[in-house]
Amino acid sequence: MYSKKRSDSRKKVASIVSVILLLLSWYAGSTRITDNQSGMVEQLLIKGDGLNQIDDRLYEGSIANNLSPVEYIGLGSGIGYGGMTEVAVTVSLLGDIQRIAVLSSKDTSSYLDKVIQSNLMEKLLGQNIKSSFDIDGVSGATVSTNALTEAIKRAADPVSMELFGINRVENEKSSSHFRWLDLMAIAMFMMAILVNKTRHQQKSMFNWAMLLTSMCVFGFYSSSLFSSSTMGILISGAWLSGLGNYTSIILLSMVILYIIATNKNVYCNTLCPFGATQECLAKLGNTKTISLTSGVFEWFPRGLLLVTLCLGLYYRNPASFSYEPFGIMFGMIGSMYLFVLTAITVVTSLVVKRPWCRTLCPMNPMTDFIRFNRQWIKSIFKKR
């Protein structure tokens, strides 16, 4: 009894400290020295040695003692995985693209690196802004590719208007970013609730069907399962300015709302693609369910998630801070460290049931946090 009270007190303190740390990270991030945009843009000058701002998206480069501009620099943005990707384009007086630079991006660095290494931007150099520059997508980094492409087109737009009087880019409605995958996420979540509630004889078979479908659709097909970076995007509000892919945010939001409403988590056992992968591997091997009673396995993932979210809030780039092996597992994109973690998790899944879920998965700390606070708030209202 006494140890439970002590444990509850510890959890209350941890819960309050977590919220304070997140708020402090948010505040500290806002006081950081923000990028000096005009300073960065000035470095994109080729012929000119001075920069004149015409409007918030257009600069002209000029030479001293010469009133006529020698080049133009346009700024544009596209909606990527974690938020806005901003790009600057240097254009000659004839309309030829001479230089492209990414000013800022909120996408995961591995995906952005993959797009840049595909020489997407190099292919555009020398092209005229009057032509329609269609760019091939980069497999496995579609959202980041689309964001960069859109940003480059929008950056060329004010220059095109200034030089040729042509307005190319139509304003895209944010609703066009919603796709069939988002509807699928909502439908599958509803089905997961039904499967968990049913007492049908074939409940186990239905559950397996859901897991396998989720693994194929949200895992291998679209890699749109949520992670700690999605949690960071949600709490930072970055999704308000638009996202290239809403599926993971929609899934996460539904999971959180359902836990708040019913105290139940239907995602892990019925929908999680990585959980499904581990279950499939467990069927292959002679797996044992091990119980990890040490407090380290309880508190370390909590601390890890808190640090990840704080860093994402501080740097205003949650998509860059994640530690899950999902990107490697379903898209073969990620750092060497995540690659090693994925290999270890996959091989261990042949021997131990769901090793990732039982150790580092951020879902457990998030669920524990919501459930604990829900219970705490309920008890406060009950006392009153």
Next chain:
Amino acid sequence: MFPQSTLLDPLFWMVLGAIQVLVFTGASQWAKEYQLGMNWWKWAIVGFWWLSFILTIAGAFTLLGENEGNAGWYVLGFVGTLLVIGGAAILKVLVLLKPNPQ
């Protein structure tokens, strides 16, 4: 694996070769002990799997020795992991196809 060392490099490959001997001599005994009822096509599958596995390890460590660190680790991690899973699947199939003890 250790191109800069005249001692460790041959030792490494000798150890790998010695493991092969142990595996070849022990596999038949192991299959008999677990009554797997091995025949020619089962041995062919197991042999193909073992050959793939040993080539992956040899290839990965050769790349590491050639200062192609990333390539070596990726071969070991990606192909190696797939082969471990494949091995588990083959073992599962062999156990399922065990002849009934009479």
